[in-house]
Amino acid sequence: xxxxxxxxxxxxxxxxxxxxxxxxxxxxxxTVSWYQQALGQGPQFIFQYYEEEERQRGNFPDRFSGxxxxxxxxxxxxxxxxxxDSALYLCASSLPPNTGExxxxxxxxxxxx
Amino acid sequence: GDSVTQMEGPVTLSEEAFLxxxxxxxxxxxxxxxxxxxxxxxxxxxxxxxxxxxxKGSNKGFEATYRKETTSFHLEKGSVQVSxxxxxxxxxxxxxxxSNYKLTFGKGTLLTVNP
Numbered sequence: 126x127x128x129x130x131x132x133x134x135x136x137x138x139x140x141x142x143x144x145x146x147x148x149x150x151x152x153x154x155x156t157v158s159w160y161q162q163a164l165g166q167g168p169q170f171i172f173q174y175y176e177e178e179e180r181q182r183g184n185f186p187d188r189f190s191g192x193x194x195x196x197x198x199x200x201x202x203x204x205x206x207x208x209x210d211s212a213l214y215l216c217a218s219s220l221p222p223n224t225g226e227x228x229x230x231x232x233x234x235x236x237x238x
Numbered sequence: 239g240d241s242v243t244q245m246e247g248p249v250t251l252s253e254e255a256f257l258x259x260x261x262x263x264x265x266x267x268x269x270x271x272x273x274x275x276x277x278x279x280x281x282x283x284x285x286x287x288x289x290x291x292x293x294k295g296s297n298k299g300f301e302a303t304y305r306k307e308t309t310s311f312h313l314e315k316g317s318v319q320v321s322x323x324x325x326x327x328x329x330x331x332x333x334x335x336x337s338n339y340k341l342t343f344g345k346g347t348l349l350t351v352n353p
Binding site: 160 | 242269270272274280281282283284287327329330331332333339340341342343344345346
């Protein structure tokens with residue numbers, strides 16, 4: 126049973142560029158959440174998708190957007206990259222009903238130069 | 239706002255030592271509480287959880303008790319092993335209605351266990 130898979134694992138971009146990160150949830154999971162983990166910090170909630178709609182959003186600017194596909198996979202898009210966007214981006218999946226137990230992927234490490 | 243505060247690291251222990259990592263939370267209502275662990279080179283994984291006051295979560299020799307009166311969820315292990323070296327994150331869930339939950343994490347505590 127495959128867990129949560131993310132791609133790419135590492136990437137380097139320059140300021141002003143755009144990036145798309147991809148996530149396949151654990152088999153049978155229909156809810157996908159994205160988190161940003163800066164170096165030495167805990168993960169910060171970006172947004173959550175369920176039934177192809179954004180259901181919740183954290184304190185992130187509109188430059189961060191996402192999408193969920195009918196097969197429950199998801200993308201995170203970041204436009205107009207800033208140096209401060211350098212971080213590990215984590216995808217997590219879950220299956221309601223739940224009390225917040227999430228299954229995380231290994232993350233996509235984004236470096237913005 | 240609602241938050242999670244955990245003990246600053248790093249923590250360095252010898253094998254078989256006793257471990258405590260403190261965690262306190264603020265919340266309106268009654269969140270579920272979690273400890274997640276991040277081993278080197280791996281993704282976050284759930285270590286244990288507790289969903290209501292006085293519940294004790296346990297796994298792999300680790301324990302934590304949901305204390306509503308002190309708003310705490312301290313992680314303990316009686317005898318650590320080198321393989322326990324990792325970053326530990328305390329987290330609380332927040333429900334915005336229906337089945338939509340999100341987690342708020344502490345900053346993490348790096349534990350290094352030496353042989």
